[in-house]
Amino acid sequence: xxxxxxxxxxxxxxxxxxxxxxxxxxxxxxxxxxxxxxxxxxxxxxxxxxxxxxxxxxxxxxxxxxxxxxxxxxxxxxxxxxxxxxxxxxxxxxxxxxxxxxxxxxxxxxxxxxxxxxxxxxxxxxxxxxxxxxxxxxxxxxxxxxxxxxxxxxxxxxxxxxxxxxxxxxxxxxxxxxxxxxxxxxxxxxxxxxxxxxxxxxxxxxxxxxxxxxxxxxxxxxxxxxxxxxxxxxxxxxxxxxxxxxxxxxxxxxxxxxxxxxxxxxxxxxxx
Amino acid sequence: xxxxxxxxxxxxxxxxxxxxxxxxxxxxxxxxxxxxxxxxxxxxxxxxxxxxxxxxxxxxxxxxxxxxxxxxxxxxxxxxxxxxxxxxxxxxxxxxxxxxxxxxxxxxxxxxxxxxxxxxxxxxxxxxxxxxxxxxxxxxxxxxxxxxxxxxxxxxxxxxxxxxxxxxxxxxxxxxxxxxxxxxxxxxxxxxxxxxxxxxxxxxxxxxxxxxxxxxxxxxxxxxxxxxxxxxxxxxxxxxxxxxxxxxxxxxxxxxxxxxxxxxxxxxxxxxxxxxxxxxxxxxxxxxxxxxxxxxxxxxxxxxxxxxxxxxxxxxxxxxxxxxxxxxxxxxxxx
Numbered sequence: 270x271x272x273x274x275x276x277x278x279x280x281x282x283x284x285x286x287x288x289x290x291x292x293x294x295x296x297x298x299x300x301x302x303x304x305x306x307x308x309x310x311x312x313x314x315x316x317x318x319x320x321x322x323x324x325x326x327x328x329x330x331x332x333x334x335x336x337x338x339x340x341x342x343x344x345x346x347x348x349x350x351x352x353x354x355x356x357x358x359x360x361x362x363x364x365x366x367x368x369x370x371x372x373x374x375x376x377x378x379x380x381x382x383x384x385x386x387x388x389x390x391x392x393x394x395x396x397x398x399x400x401x402x403x404x405x406x407x408x409x410x411x412x413x414x415x416x417x418x419x420x421x422x423x424x425x426x427x428x429x430x431x432x433x434x435x436x437x438x439x440x441x442x443x444x445x446x447x448x449x450x451x452x453x454x455x456x457x458x459x460x461x462x463x464x465x466x467x468x469x470x471x472x473x474x475x476x477x478x479x480x481x482x483x484x485x486x487x488x489x490x491x492x493x494x495x496x497x498x499x500x501x502x503x504x505x506x507x508x509x510x511x512x513x514x515x516x517x518x519x520x521x522x523x524x525x526x527x528x529x530x531x532x533x534x535x536x537x538x539x540x541x
Numbered sequence: 542x543x544x545x546x547x548x549x550x551x552x553x554x555x556x557x558x559x560x561x562x563x564x565x566x567x568x569x570x571x572x573x574x575x576x577x578x579x580x581x582x583x584x585x586x587x588x589x590x591x592x593x594x595x596x597x598x599x600x601x602x603x604x605x606x607x608x609x610x611x612x613x614x615x616x617x618x619x620x621x622x623x624x625x626x627x628x629x630x631x632x633x634x635x636x637x638x639x640x641x642x643x644x645x646x647x648x649x650x651x652x653x654x655x656x657x658x659x660x661x662x663x664x665x666x667x668x669x670x671x672x673x674x675x676x677x678x679x680x681x682x683x684x685x686x687x688x689x690x691x692x693x694x695x696x697x698x699x700x701x702x703x704x705x706x707x708x709x710x711x712x713x714x715x716x717x718x719x720x721x722x723x724x725x726x727x728x729x730x731x732x733x734x735x736x737x738x739x740x741x742x743x744x745x746x747x748x749x750x751x752x753x754x755x756x757x758x759x760x761x762x763x764x765x766x767x768x769x770x771x772x773x774x775x776x777x778x779x780x781x782x783x784x785x786x787x788x789x790x791x792x793x794x795x796x797x798x799x800x801x802x803x804x805x806x807x808x809x810x811x812x813x814x815x816x817x818x819x820x821x822x823x824x825x826x827x828x829x830x831x832x833x834x835x836x837x838x839x840x841x842x843x844x845x846x847x848x849x850x851x852x853x854x855x856x857x858x859x860x861x862x863x864x865x866x867x868x869x870x871x872x873x874x875x876x
Contacts, residue, residue: 276660283657291645358641362702365604366658367629531608534555537601 277372284373288346288380292387302338302384303391310334310392313459314400325490326460328402332489333458335393336419336482340452342385343423344445347377348430352442360435361537370523374431378424405491411501412488418508419481425515426477432522436530452476461486461496470498477511480504543618545710545743546580546603551612553598553767572598574767575612580745580760585736587758588747589858595767596747597636600712603745604634616710632710633659635703637718640695644688648679648698651687652705659706666705673701677727693724700728704735711735713746717753729757751858763862770865775858782856782864785809786831789854790824790838792846802826803867805840807833812863821849827864 292298310330317326354360363373396402406412430445437444455473456462462470462483473479484504487497499507530536552575557568573595580586588596601607602614605625614621616628642651649670656666674683677697687695696719703711713732717725733756736744748754754761755775762772771778802811802824810827826837831853841848854860 272660276658279657279660283654286650286654287643287646290650291643294645358636358639359643361606361634361636362641362655363658364606365629365632365634366655367626367660368658528608531606534553534607537606 273367277368280366280368280372281376281379284376285379285383288377289383292380292384298384299387299391303388306334306337306388307392307395310337310396310459311399314396323492324403325486325492325496327400328397328404328490329461329486329493329496330459331393331396331400331402332485333460333482334396335389336478337453337458338385338388338392339382339420339423340456340458340478341449342381343378343427344430344449346381346384347374347424347427349434349442349445350374350377351431351434355435355537364527364536370435370527371428371520374428374519374523378427382420382424403491404489405493407488411505412485415481415484415488415501415505415508418505418512419477419485422477422508422511422515423481425512425519428519429515429522432519432526435523436526436533436535452478455479457482461498463496463498467498474498474507475511477508477515480507480511484508544579544615545582545584545617546578546586546745547613547615547618548576548578548599548603549613549615551576551578551599551602551614552610553595553602553607554610571767573602573609576764576767576769578762578769578772580743582743583736583740584759585732585744585746585757587754587761588745588764589749589751589754589761589862590747590764591749594749594764596749596764597714598767599764600634600714600745600747604632604712605629631708632712633703633706633708634712634714635699635716637696637715637720639699641699641702642687642695644686647684647686648674648690649683652698652702655702656705661706669705669707670701673704673731677701677731693720696720697724697728700731704731707739707742709741710743710745713744715747715749717748717750725753729753733757751862755858761858763858763865765862765866771861778858778861779856782827782860785856785864786828786834787854787856787860788826788828788834788837788851790826790841790851791849792822792824792841793820793849802837802840805833805836807836810864810867812868822846825860825863827860 313330313334314327317330351360354363363370433444434442455465455469456476456478457465462473462479465473470479483498484501487493487501527536551573553573554569554571557570576595576599588599590596598607602609603616603621605621605628608622617631619627621628646654649667652670653663653666656670671680671683674680677700679694679697679701682690682694687698690698700716703713716732717728720728732744732746736742746757758775760772760774761778763770763778799813802808807829808826809829812825814823816822828834828837838848838851
């Protein structure tokens with residue numbers, strides 16, 4: 270048991286190392302991954318400014334723009350990663366190794382979180398400075414808790430998606446492509462999700478970012494509570510439930526899909 | 542007694558696709574057909590066969606990447622289908638021509654990263670990586686990003702990856718595929734010395750190179766169309782042909798109606814390989830005795846072909862394959 274834990278921890282670190290080192294060896298990604306996203310975020314800020322929207326909307330947009338980094342990272346660098354690993358020939362080496370599949374994904378998540386955080390921090394800090402965002406933090410502790418739970422639930426969701434990639438390859442890639450833009454809308458990256466109405470907002474709350482963004486906006490900005498979807502405490506509970514749910518679901522989905530792949534002979538089949 | 546590897550009626554089929562006559566039953570390809578093998582601990586065992594014979598399917602099942610359709614595969618006495626987690630602690634696998642690893646990392650870093658999947662201590666792993674890279678003449682490449690490596694060097698790195706964690710059982714699927722003579726020789730030397738030095742280690746190696754199987758393996762199973770046709774030591778397999786006469790004949794034309802050579806009295810098996818760049822054809826005859834060679838040469842002459850060379854040779858594994866399958870390995874690979 271102890272040996273297994275140690276092996277899995279080493280595997281997490283080993284896989285995270287690839288991304289951490291990669292980020293430092295090719296710093297050019299900073300331009301495309303940090304600087305350019307700030308431009309698209311800025312365009313939304315100018316829309317609100319042109320419409321003379323309340324001041325807190327600028328903060329909402331900057332926060333949404335920063336959190337986009339995590340969504341893209343989860344979707345493309347974690348959920349889809351098994352597809353790339355399969356094409357490169359690495360997937361079968363991971364599957365033959367005496368480690369949990371979750372450990373590999375956790376390694377990817379750790380490395381990816383570092384990259385996404387660099388982008389998020391850049392957008393958040395530079396955006397806040399340029400557009401002079403005013404913060405009115407009610408509870409720093411709850412804010413940190415919501416951020417943490419959002420990340421756990423989000424990466425859990427990514428792990429669940431990755432099981433699809435383990436088996437379906439390119440088909441799942443298209444499916445993920447379909448997820449990207451609708452989630453921008455449903456999670457309210459650039460507007461308060463309450464604008465979608467209570468029913469749609471509640472359905473969209475199955476996506477961790479919806480509750481996460483809404484909760485953080487309520488806690489960080491003046492007037493955030495009036496524009497919030499649910500009570501912050503309720504959102505914290507919701508995120509905690511989603512975190513556990515997605516991680517458990519990911520565990521079983523990975524197991525199920527791996528077994529199906531082994532039955533059908535598609536687990537290591539490239540160029541599907 | 543528990544074997545390092547044992548298969549009991551191991552069978553695997555793949556769906557080929559739906560039948561054209563609107564039948565809902567998909568067409569099946571038999572990749573492995575009731576394969577029974579026993580491999581002892583400490584043995585370097587070869588599976589020899591043409592492309593599509595079922596060699597990779599066998600390795601994938603035993604390395605827990607594929608489930609058998611029926612039958613049982615045991616690794617160190619553990620059922621690979623029921624307890625894959627336990628099996629994985631004892632094995633590692635290297636495939637020929639694989640392009641694994643991350644281009645952004647150096648050879649040393651890639652090998653270290655893969656060693657972490659086996660829980661190795663960094664110090665031990667790096668020491669072992671350095672030893673193995675030196676042994677395979679790769680030390681000057683070890684701090685180079687793998688995106689800058691040639692195919693041969695990359696395959697050397699893959700081979701090292703298989704040995705770094707020092708597994709109890711190592712699966713090598715066509716480890717020298719596409720490598721030049723020198724690198725193949727170095728890889729074979731490493732495999733041989735590893736098994737020799739560590740008596741408890743087992744290697745299951747698949748190949749379609751006869752010389753490789755002959756040089757490396759304690760025992761060889763000849764496999765074709767998913768079936769094991771013979772299994773013994775290379776010398777015993779060749780001995781089975783001792784009473785036969787094996788002739789190699791080179792002729793100057795591409796022969797037509799080659800099947801008729803099988804009908805000549807005294808011809809047990811016949812195979813050929815045409816060389817388009819020279820226009821010549823190598824013929825191989827396994828005859829019941831020397832006396833039948835006259836009938837063979839006469840038949841070639843009647844065809845209008847000229848014999849360029851004729852030699853009687855000691856049986857090789859290739860000849861064993863011809864005698865079992867009625868064709869050479871090269872014929873199948875061409876197809």
